[in-house]
Amino acid sequence: MDALLDTPTPNATGAPRLHVHPVHPATPDAQWWRTAVVYQVYPRSFADSDGDGVGDLPGITARLGHLVDLGVDAVWLSPFYRSPQVDGGYDVADYRAIDPVFGTLDDFDAxxxxAHSLGLRVIIDLVPNHTSDEHAWFREALAAAPGSPARGRYVFRPGRGATGELPPNNWHSIFGGPAWTRTTDPDGTPGEWYLHLFDTRQPDLDWGNPEVHAEFESVLRFWLDRGVDGFRVDVAHGLVKAEGLPDWDGVTSMVEGSRSDGSGPMFDQEGVHEIYRTWRRVLDTYPGERILVAEAWIDALPRIARYVRDDEMHQAFNFAFLTTPWDANRLRQSVLDSLAASDAVGAPTTWVLSNHDVVRHTARLGLTEAGSLPKGIGAGEEQPDTELGLRRARAATLLMLALPGVSYLYQGEELGLPEHTTMPDEARQDPAWFRTGGAETGRDGCRVPLPWEAGAPAHGFSPSGRSWLPQPASFARHALDAQRGVAGSTYELYRQALGLRRHLALGAGSLDCVDLEGTAPSEAVVLRNGELVVLTAFGPDPVVLPEGCDVLLASGSLATDERGRLLLPPDTTAWVLPAARHLPRARGAQG
Structure with a gap:
């Protein structure tokens, strides 16, 4: 392969040669959090042990073997804290208690x-921007007078207008509607307003209050003492608001970030960084490399990189990569820009394609505007081309898993799960659906409980057949037992890719950008990690693979032309190595 890389002239068979441009150096002997594959579990939808139709902690425990067999390194759990469940548990009423729907603290410890006995690290969600309106602090605040210490823990303000009838500013909730709700005083008269960047039942905390800082340091220690390996910090860029809470006419969305200049006065303020420096000092007193992961919806990659400087957080989600359309030039540039930004601060790049807040990438990539980011998909909206979407999703996943750094997988993507795009409106539970009057379909379609066994009640999710969101009939063919051991299945593709990623140490590898002779940059993304070359074809024509290479794995079937050359079809990714390298060919590699 090195000879191919160094020689610019065509060979006798006409197979193309590669020209390499170094991008990212290898990071040998890296800490686990620089190279890991992390699997996100959305507890409500993973596995239900007691038959109530809602996933729970014992259900997760019973299915941890699946994650080991798949080959991931760590699991991230979305919230399981005591909560009224208005926003899927992201409305926390008690940060030190387990909601009964999920189990008990003993169940968590088990x-x-x-997980630790199986070699899996466990990251849990932390929600510090807001609490539930049922949190003891907020109940105390509502009962207290304006200006009281109890109200000082939240963002209460008097209204504008002659009688305070107008909100304190013009901010909008991420879920639709105003970001302010007016309280009612004990005598029944209208009172102050409180800020909620999300649902009205998720009041924002005031991080200018020392009590808030002290409480969350205590919460960190509570879970660190129990042995968790880290925290994914929800809305990490939102804790500190600009002084004076000025009006702002921009619009911000989850994952996409701001659709105007800057992030607005409610996000990415300088004060958040001192919070995370303090938290980092807390984590560094514990053994075992405990970590902080930022969920920050910020457009500018250099701004995101500031959250992962060496004295702050360890990882930050790379939503710029997730939101990049299915386009060779734009995806290549996203990879290069992402690595440049993280390398500048000595941090790993974190890659992700799906999570609990976005339409699954199997569906997004099957839309006319491939890779666009709709706010959910309903029956009356454009329906994805499921075959095309899955083909592209498999190709995108193989591209992602070949990149150095950290990869995050969302539960069910290893099964090729589609988005539930025909869910009845009466079944929906996302607050975004209700607050926008149905203008946003919402996130329920990506949160449907998993299918474990084809033909079993609730496809094996629940012994009773109950399911808190309805499962589409198509889930049966995606069930784990219908794919395990089946050559070419999406599950086997993921399992083989993760095995090779570990064997080749791709997470700690270098990255080179490669030009493939005879192929336009708009037709393929070609990268090299160590010895491995990863090629993704975007069409419209097949890409001729280099001569003298061995295909370890491909996301779809390959072809051969009349000259005996291997062809990579559009919307397909292949991992190739020099033929002299004697690694076992993955079972079903070209299936």
């Missing part, structure tokens, strides 16, 4: 112990 799950954590089992």
């Amino acid at each position: 799950m954590l112990g089992r």
Whole structure:
């Protein structure tokens, strides 16, 4: 392969040669959090042990073997805290208690112990921007007078207008509607307003209050003492608001970030960084490389990189990569820009394609505007081309898993799960659906419970057949037992890719950008990680693979032309190595 890389002239068979441009150096002996594959579990939808139709901690414990077999390194759990469940548990009423729907603290300890015994690290969600309106602090605040210490923990303000009838500013909720709700005083008269960047039942905390800082340091220690390996910090860029809460006419969305200049006065303020420096000092007193992961919806990659400087957080989600359309030039540039930004601060780049807040990439990539980011998909909206979407999703996943750094997988993507795009409106539970009057379909379609066994009640999710969101009939063919051991299945593709990623140490590898002779940059993304070359074809024509290479794995079937050359069809990714390298060919590699 090195000879191919160094020689610019065509060979006798006409197979193309590669020209390499170094991008990112290898990071040998890297800490686990620089190279890991992390699997996101949305507890409500993973596995239900007691038959109530809602996933729970014992269900997770029972299915941890699946994650080991798949080949991931860590699991991230979305919230399981005591909550009224207005926003899927992101409305926390008690940060030190387990909601009964998920189990008990003993169940959590059992799950954590089992995960650690299997070699899996456990990251849990932390929600510091807001609490539930049922949190003891907020109940106390509503009962207290304006200006009281209890109200000082939240963002309460008097209204504008002659009688305070107008909100304190013009900010909008991420879920639609105003970001302010007016309280009612004990005598029944209208009172102050409180800020909620999300649902009205998720009041924002005031991080200018020392009590808030002290409480969350205590919460960190509570879970660190139990043995968790880190925290994914929800809305990490939103804790500190600009002084004076000035009006702002921009619009911000989850994952996409701001659709105007800057992030607005409610996001990415300088004060958040001192919070995370303090938290980092707390984590560094514990053994085992405990970590902080930022969920920050910021457009500018250099701004995101500031959250992962060496004295702050360890990882930050790379939503710029997730939101990049299915386009060779734009995806290549996204990879290059992402690595440049993270390398500048000595941090790993974190890659992700799906999570609980976005339409699954199997669906997004099957839309006319491939890779666009709709706010959910309903029956009356454009329906994805499921075959095309899955083909592209498999190709995108192989591209992602070949990149150095950290990869995040969302539960069910290893099964090729589609988005539930025909869910009845009466079944929906996302607050975004209700607050926008149905203008946003919402996130329920990506949160449908997993299918484990084709033909079993609720496809094996629940022994009773109950399911808190309805499962589409198509889930049966995606069930784990229908794919395990089946050559070419999406599950086997993921399992083989993760095995090769670990064997080749791709997470700690270098990255080169490669020009493939005879192929326009708009037709293929070609990268090299160590010895591995990863090629993704975007069409419209097949890409001729280099001569003298061995195909370890491909996301779809390959072809051969009349000259005996291997062809990579559009919307397909292949991992190739020099033929002299004697690694076992993955079972079903070209299936």
